[in-house]
Amino acid sequence: MSRRLLIVEDDTDTREFLAKGFTEEGFTVETAPDGREGLYHATDGGFDAIVLDRMLPGLDGLALIKSIRAAGLKTPVLMLTAMSAVDERVKGLRAGADDYLVKPFSFQELHARIEALLRRPQDTEESALLTCRDLEMDLLKRRVTRAGRELTLTPREFQILEFFLRRKNRVISRTMLLEGVWEYHFDPNTNIVDVHISKLRRAVDEGADAPLIETVRGAGYMMSDG
Amino acid sequence: MAKPLILWRNARTRLVLASMVLSTALTALVLGLVYVTANRTIENETRSVVTAELAGLRDEYERLGTIGLMAAIDRRVKDAADRDALYLLTDAQGNVLAGNLARWPEGIEPGSGWVDLDLTKMSSGEDVSISAASIRLPLYERLLVGRDASARQQLDRVLLRSVGLALLAALALSLLTGWLLTRLVFSRLSDIAQTADDIVSGDLSRRIPVRGSGDEFDQMAQTLNDMLDKIEELIGNLRMTTNSIAHDLRSPLSRLRQRVESLTDPASAASDREADAARALAEVDHLLRVFSQLTEISRAEAGLGRDEFEDVDVDALVRDVTEFYEPVAADQDVQIVIEGTAGRGPGHKPLLAQALSNLLENALRYAPAGSTLTVALANVDEGLTLSVLDQGPGVPDEKLDRLAQPFVTLDPARTDQSSGLGLALVAAIARMHGGRFEARNRKPGLEAAITLAR
Incomplete structure (x- = not known):
C-alpha cells in the first residue's frame, strides 16, 4: 500500500522538489502552499506523515501544528525550519512536532527522517532483546553478543548500537545520531561521528565475516537485516 | 554642511531675542512700579498739604468770619512762600472775594473732591494746570485751594524719561549678555556639529575637542567621544568581518564553480564527474556551515536564547563533551584530562556544549601527537572558568587578541574544515553568559579560557 504524505511549503521550488523526490520514493504526495490549505488537507485525514514549513503565509507552521494536534490528529509531523537556533527547534517540538530539520537539508536526510517517523509505532513495542542478524542485545542484562561471542562495549558504544538496532533497515544520518545519542544540536567541524562509528564497528565486527553497519554515501549509516 | 549652522544661528537669534524680551519686560515692570509709586507719593503729599490748608482756612473762617478768611487768603497769596499755591474765595454767586485765581472754574461744584483744572492765574495771567479741592462754607461762600501741577508734571516727565533710558540700557545689556552667553554655548555646540559633520563625511576618527575646563560641556564631549570610540571599534570589526566573509567565501565559491564547470563537461569520465559532484557537495556543505555559524554568532551576540537559560551542571557537561571527543583524541594519540571542578551555574546548555566542543576541536587541531590536553575547571570570584590547555605551538603574541575575531586562523592555506568562526x-557565547573569552600563550601551548557569570 502506498504511503500518503502531505507537504505544506510556501516556496514553490522546494515544494515541487520534495513532491518529486517523495513520489520517486513511492509515496503518494499531496501539497499545500500555505497554512490554511495545509490545515484543510491535514484535517481531511488519511496521511501517514506531514512535512511542514515553519514559516508559512496565512497560518504559521507552529499555529498549524497546534491546530492539527488540537483536532486530535496524531499524524507524525516533521517541521522544516530555516532557523538553526536551538530554541526554534525546541519551540517546534513543544508545539507538537515529532521531528524537525533545519533548512537547507539534503533530501536523503529528510527521507531518512520521514521513514523513521513512519516506523515509529513499531519501536514502541518494548522488547528486552534486540537483534540484527547474528548480533543480540539484551537490554536487561546490558549484554551484547555477536555469533554467540560476548562483546565488550563502553556505555556510549552500547547506546549507539541500541540506537541503530531500534532503527534497523533505515538510514541514520549523522545529525540524527548527534541528537539522538548525545543530544547535541550543533554540527561539529570534525568527522567525530564517523570516528565514533568506526570505533563501534571495530568492537562489533571484530572477527565477524560481514560488517554490520554500512555507510550510506551522502546520507549516513544503516544497519540492515539483509 | 553650512545648513545646520544657519539653523543653529537661527536658534541662537531666537534665544537672544527671548532672553532680551524677558529681561526687558522684567525691567519695565520694576521701573513701572517705581514710577507709579513715586507719582502716587508726590500726589498724596500734595493732597495732604492742600487738605491741611483747607482745614486751616476753615478754622480761620470760623474764628474770624468771611472778612478774616479773606485777609488770611490775601496774606497767604502775598507771602507766596509757595508760588505754586493757589487760592480762591467767592461768595454764593461766584463773585471773587479773595485769592489769586481770576474766577471760579466752571462746572466745579464745591465739595466734589479732587479735580485737575487748567486755569488762568490772576497775578500773571498765565495758564496753569492745577490740582485742587474745594469746600462750601456755611454762608454758601466757596473756597478752593490748589497746587500748580506743572512742577509735578515736570517731575513726572523727568521720571518717565529716566525710566525709558533705564529700559533702553536694560535692553542693550540683555542683548549683550544674551549674545555672550549663547556664544559660549553655541561655540561648543558648533564644535560638536562640526565634528559630527566631519564624521558624516567619512572621517570616523574625528573627536569633539575637550577644552580641559571639566565643565558640563567637557563632560558631554567626553561621553560623546567615548561613544564615538565604541562605534568606530564596532564599525571596524564589522568592516573586517565583512571583508573577511567576502574574502573567505570567494575561494570555496570559485572551487565550487570549477567543480560544477567540469560536471557540465561532456568529455569528462563518469568517475571524475562523481568525484567532482562529491567535492561540490562538500564545498556547499562548508559554505552552509559558515553561514549557520555566522547566524549562531549574531544570535548569541544579540543575547537571543537567554530565556532558555537553566541551571547547568558544568562539570557533567564538560565530562560529556570531553568523552565525545576522546576517540578523536585517541586517534591523534592525544590524552584529554579534566582538572578541578566548576560546579553549577545558569547557562544555555546546548550553546555551552557547543562552546566547549569548539574549544576542544581547536585545541585538537594543534595538539601534537603524544601530548596531553587539559580541561581545567575552576570556581573563582569572577565566576565559573573553563579553560582548555594544549601543548601545541601556541599563537604569535600579536595574534592573541584577534583570535576570537571571525575568520582569523593561523593557517593561511586553510586546508582543513575549519570555518574560522569557532x-x-x-x-x-561567553559574552552572552555575562563572561568573556581569553587566550594566553603558555609556552608551550595555548590556553583558551571562558569565564561565565554566576
Missing part, C-alpha cells in the same frame, strides 16, 4: 562563536 572561537568567534565561543567568545559570543
Whole structure:
C-alpha cells in the first residue's frame, strides 16, 4: 500500500522538489502552499506523515501544528525550519512536532527522517532483546553478543548500537545520531561521528565475516537485516 | 554642511531675542512700579498739604468770619512762600472775594473732591494746570485751594524719561549678555556639529575637542567621544568581518564553480564527474556551515536564547563533551584530562556544549601527537572558568587578541574544515553568559579560557 504524505511549503521550488523526490520514493504526495490549505488537507485525514514549513503565509507552521494536534490528529509531523537556533527547534517540538530539520537539508536526510517517523509505532513495542542478524542485545542484562561471542562495549558504544538496532533497515544520518545519542544540536567541524562509528564497528565486527553497519554515501549509516 | 549652522544661528537669534524680551519686560515692570509709586507719593503729599490748608482756612473762617478768611487768603497769596499755591474765595454767586485765581472754574461744584483744572492765574495771567479741592462754607461762600501741577508734571516727565533710558540700557545689556552667553554655548555646540559633520563625511576618527575646563560641556564631549570610540571599534570589526566573509567565501565559491564547470563537461569520465559532484557537495556543505555559524554568532551576540537559560551542571557537561571527543583524541594519540571542578551555574546548555566542543576541536587541531590536553575547571570570584590547555605551538603574541575575531586562523592555506568562526562563536557565547573569552600563550601551548557569570 502506498504511503500518503502531505507537504505544506510556501516556496514553490522546494515544494515541487520534495513532491518529486517523495513520489520517486513511492509515496503518494499531496501539497499545500500555505497554512490554511495545509490545515484543510491535514484535517481531511488519511496521511501517514506531514512535512511542514515553519514559516508559512496565512497560518504559521507552529499555529498549524497546534491546530492539527488540537483536532486530535496524531499524524507524525516533521517541521522544516530555516532557523538553526536551538530554541526554534525546541519551540517546534513543544508545539507538537515529532521531528524537525533545519533548512537547507539534503533530501536523503529528510527521507531518512520521514521513514523513521513512519516506523515509529513499531519501536514502541518494548522488547528486552534486540537483534540484527547474528548480533543480540539484551537490554536487561546490558549484554551484547555477536555469533554467540560476548562483546565488550563502553556505555556510549552500547547506546549507539541500541540506537541503530531500534532503527534497523533505515538510514541514520549523522545529525540524527548527534541528537539522538548525545543530544547535541550543533554540527561539529570534525568527522567525530564517523570516528565514533568506526570505533563501534571495530568492537562489533571484530572477527565477524560481514560488517554490520554500512555507510550510506551522502546520507549516513544503516544497519540492515539483509 | 553650512545648513545646520544657519539653523543653529537661527536658534541662537531666537534665544537672544527671548532672553532680551524677558529681561526687558522684567525691567519695565520694576521701573513701572517705581514710577507709579513715586507719582502716587508726590500726589498724596500734595493732597495732604492742600487738605491741611483747607482745614486751616476753615478754622480761620470760623474764628474770624468771611472778612478774616479773606485777609488770611490775601496774606497767604502775598507771602507766596509757595508760588505754586493757589487760592480762591467767592461768595454764593461766584463773585471773587479773595485769592489769586481770576474766577471760579466752571462746572466745579464745591465739595466734589479732587479735580485737575487748567486755569488762568490772576497775578500773571498765565495758564496753569492745577490740582485742587474745594469746600462750601456755611454762608454758601466757596473756597478752593490748589497746587500748580506743572512742577509735578515736570517731575513726572523727568521720571518717565529716566525710566525709558533705564529700559533702553536694560535692553542693550540683555542683548549683550544674551549674545555672550549663547556664544559660549553655541561655540561648543558648533564644535560638536562640526565634528559630527566631519564624521558624516567619512572621517570616523574625528573627536569633539575637550577644552580641559571639566565643565558640563567637557563632560558631554567626553561621553560623546567615548561613544564615538565604541562605534568606530564596532564599525571596524564589522568592516573586517565583512571583508573577511567576502574574502573567505570567494575561494570555496570559485572551487565550487570549477567543480560544477567540469560536471557540465561532456568529455569528462563518469568517475571524475562523481568525484567532482562529491567535492561540490562538500564545498556547499562548508559554505552552509559558515553561514549557520555566522547566524549562531549574531544570535548569541544579540543575547537571543537567554530565556532558555537553566541551571547547568558544568562539570557533567564538560565530562560529556570531553568523552565525545576522546576517540578523536585517541586517534591523534592525544590524552584529554579534566582538572578541578566548576560546579553549577545558569547557562544555555546546548550553546555551552557547543562552546566547549569548539574549544576542544581547536585545541585538537594543534595538539601534537603524544601530548596531553587539559580541561581545567575552576570556581573563582569572577565566576565559573573553563579553560582548555594544549601543548601545541601556541599563537604569535600579536595574534592573541584577534583570535576570537571571525575568520582569523593561523593557517593561511586553510586546508582543513575549519570555518574560522569557532572561537568567534565561543567568545559570543561567553559574552552572552555575562563572561568573556581569553587566550594566553603558555609556552608551550595555548590556553583558551571562558569565564561565565554566576
